[in-house]
Amino acid sequence: MSSCSDCGLEVDHCHGTLVVHDDRTLDCTDAACELPDLLRHPLIVDCVAVLGGCCGAEEPLDFAIAS
């Protein structure tokens, strides 16, 4: 792989910003991103950094209960 003309990296990467959510799922702000993985993204932010966060407070789950 040849180096990136914008940043010089020689491995696969994306210039979007990777957003890490509370449940450790990942989203990239670049709509064309092929794979939202930590190693592919030099720019990574917690979802709290995106407009104060999007995950909200943890809410109790409603499980079916046998007693």
Next chain:
Amino acid sequence: MRVVWRGTISFGLVTIPVRLYVATENKNIPSHQIHVNDGGRVQYKRVCSIDGAEVPYEEIGRGYESATGEIVMLSEVDLAMLPAKTSRSIEVISFLPVQAVDPIYLDRSYYVEPEPQGAKAYRLLRDALRKQRRVAVAKVTLRDREIVAALRVHGDVLILATMLWPDEVREPRFPFLAEDDEWSTPSQELAMAEALIDSLSDEELDPGRYRDVHRETLTALIDAKATGRTPTPEGEPGPASRDLLAALRASIESAKQRRSTAGNGGRRRTEPSTAAAKKKQKKPAQPVRGADAPKKRG
């Protein structure tokens, strides 16, 4: 697959040049944020909070939050002072039995491919790990951060599984745990639960047995909406049983029926527990139609 990292595995005095590839991918159906008024895609722009201008990629630096909440900007020169910055090595530091690694510590998985000149040493490490049923614990620097990782055999390749630091695993602090000292598991329920476990036990995980029902139904829903058809609603799950023993008995019968219908699709444990052996005295389960059908979510 594309290379996301290049470096070496250091294994004693042996050095193996390798490349990493992302091993897993999310198959969720991609959803996009849209403007509900006109259906336009919502896009993100990186905008400076001071001058309001869009910030080009090459002008984005890193600001870290200090203990007092202050944002401290660190340049590439600052980050270069960190000890592991220049390391391009997966440094094996110990070996553990496969079962000794609690999966909660495993984070992301990357396939490890040897560079052509390292293939022989790679095969040697892979075969030795496989024969000894061990994983290698290694230190590696990924994205400027030194982490611990596990090198393990998967099929015919090595996988580098990044690991979480101990303080990255949350401690479960649930009120019910405080009551465990006074808890005594009822023997009858325990025997039933063991029988249920036995009736559902396999020797190996067969991921092909499971279907992503959510993705299938979501695809059908999208297709129905796209073609103007009326989507069929999912049925509501039945009420949950509140009688634990009755729920266990019903679960065991249900598991037996599913296994019976599936034939030898699932490999049974060779030595069932006493509780399970007792359950064998009962009449054989009858096959039922659609036993492999996915359970309703609820």
